Amino acid sequence: MKKLDLPVHMPSWTTMLPSLSWVTRISVRPGLSLGGASIMIAYFVTLCYAGVWESNIFSDPLRMGWVAISQLPVVIVLATKNNPVGILIGACYTRLNYLHRFSGRLMVIAVNIHALGYFYSWSLPNTASGTTPPTFNHQLFKPTHLTGFVALIAADVMFVTSLSWMRQRFHGTFKTLHVLGMIVFLIGCYLHAPQATAYLLIAVGIYLFDRLVRLLKTRYTTARVTALSELGMTRVEVLGTNAGWRAGQHVRVRVLERELGGPTGLGMLECHPFTICSVSESPSGENLTLMCKKTGMWTNKLFELARGMEYGSVSSDGSRAEKGSAPRDVRLLIEGPYGGPNHTIYSSFSGALVVAGGSGITYALGVVQDLLQKDRDGRSRLKCIELVWSVQDPSAILPLLHHFSFLLAQSNSKLYYTSLQISVSYTRCFANPPPHVVKVLQHLPAGLRVSPGRPKLQNILNSVVDRACALFHRGLEDDGRRAKPAGRSADSKRAGSRPAGVFVTVCGPQSMAEDLRRVVRSVDPDRRKRAGGVEMFDEVFGG
Structure with missing residues (x-):
C-alpha cells in the first residue's frame, strides 16, 4: 500500500474574487x-x-x-x-x-x-x-x-x-x-x-x-536530434538529463554546430526558447525532450540537420527512425529551466483542461505526463484531464499517435485514478485524404477523438467541470476509483468535502488564448462555485 501525499490546494484570488477577476481579465487588445x-x-x-x-x-x-x-x-x-x-x-x-x-x-x-x-x-x-x-x-x-x-x-x-x-x-x-x-x-x-x-x-x-x-543554470551537453516531418518539427533529446524541471517549463538552447552557424558562425550564438515536453524523473528514464517547430531560418536549419533521422519507422536499436538513417548527435548549451506554473500546483485541482494549438502540444504533453506520474505516485487530487489539440492537418496526429495511446493506456490502468480523454480537431479538410491517414483515423484507441473544425471550448470546459464534480462526489461514496488498492479509502477522503477547482491551461497562438479567456469568464457562476472555482494559466506564442 502506498501512502497518499496529496498537495494542499490554495485557491487563487481569481477564485476568491471571481467578479473582480472577470473585470481584470477583459481583453483591451491581444x-x-x-x-x-x-x-x-x-x-x-x-x-x-x-x-x-x-x-x-x-x-x-x-x-x-x-x-x-x-x-x-x-x-x-x-x-x-x-x-x-x-x-x-x-x-x-x-x-x-x-x-x-x-x-x-x-x-x-x-x-x-x-x-x-x-x-x-x-x-x-x-x-x-x-x-x-x-x-x-x-x-x-x-x-x-x-x-x-x-x-x-x-x-x-x-x-x-x-x-x-x-x-x-x-x-x-x-x-x-x-x-x-x-x-x-x-x-x-x-x-x-x-x-x-x-x-x-x-x-x-x-x-x-x-x-x-x-x-550557473547553463550546461554543456550532447543531444540527439530527429525530424518529425508530419509536424514540421525537430525532436531534440538531451542525453543524460532526466530531472530538474517542472511541467510547463522551458529551456533556452544554443546549438554549437557549423551547420547552424552560417557564413560568419554567429548562428551558434543564437539562443532560442523551447518548452520541455517530457516529464522530470520519468520511471522509464526518458531524457529531457524538446520539440522545435520550423518557424524561421535557425529552426529550419535545425530541421535540415535532423533530416538524417526521420522519427517514423523503427530502427535496429528500437528507436523510431527512417529506414537506413542514422541518429545525429549535436553539441549544445542548455540554459534553464524557466517559466511554468510557478506558485500554481496543477495536481492540487480536481479537474484539468489542457488546450494546445499546433506546436503547443509540447507544453501540453509535458503537463499531462507529469500529472499522470503524480497520480500514480499518490501525489495528485485530479479526477479527470481533458487534452484538446487543434491542428491544421489530421496527419499531424501520426507521429504522436503512439504517445497518445500510451498516455490513454496509463490512465486506464489500475495504477492510475485519473481519467484522461484526448480530443484532436483539424481545420483543413481534404476531398481525398491519404489512405494511411484514413486507416489510422478509423482505428483510434478508446479515449481519443479526432474531428473536423475548431474545438468547441465552451462545451468541453463545461463537460470537464461537470465530470470533475461528479467523480469527486462519487469518490466520497466509493473512493472514486475504478479499481482500488485496499487501504486508500481513508486517505482519499482527506481530499476535503468539496472539489478543489478546475484549472485551464493553454499553449498556442494569442487568438486561442483570448478565446479561452472568454470561455473561462463565461462559465456559469453556479457551476463555477460547485467546482470550487475555474482558474486559467496561459503560455502564448510570440511576444
Missing part, C-alpha cells in the same frame, strides 16, 4: 488585459506626478532627467530572466515583458523631454543681461552635454528597434542594437551626470547578478 492596462496607467500617472507636478519642463528640465535615470533599475530588473519581482509574484519573465517595454519607453520619453528642455533654453536669447548667449552648437559640444546627447541617441535607437514590427521581423538586429545601445547609454549617462552613479551601479549590479545566475 496580449493585454484590463488588469495589465490598469498597472500601466498607474505607473504612467506616478511618473507624470514625479516629473511635472508643480514644475515646468522648459524651465526645469533637470527634474525630468532625474525621473528618467531613476527608472533605469526598474527597466533592467524587468528585463532579466531571474528577477525578484517575478519570484515574489510567481510570474515568469515572459509575463513581465510588457512592463519592461512600457517602462523602457516611458524612460526614453523622459530622456527626450529632458533633452528638449535644454534645447529650448539654449535657443532663447538672454534678455535679462542683454548679452548674447552661447550658440546652440557651442552648448551642445560641451563635453557633459555631448555625452548626454550620445546617450539620448542610444536611447532613441533602442526605442525604435524595440517596436513590435522591428522586433518580430529583425529579431537578431533588435537584440544586437539593444545590447550595444544599453552599453552606450550607461557610459553616456555616467559621463554626462556622475552624480547619478548610484542608479547606474544598481542597474549594472542587477544585470550582472542575472548573468551569473544564468551561467
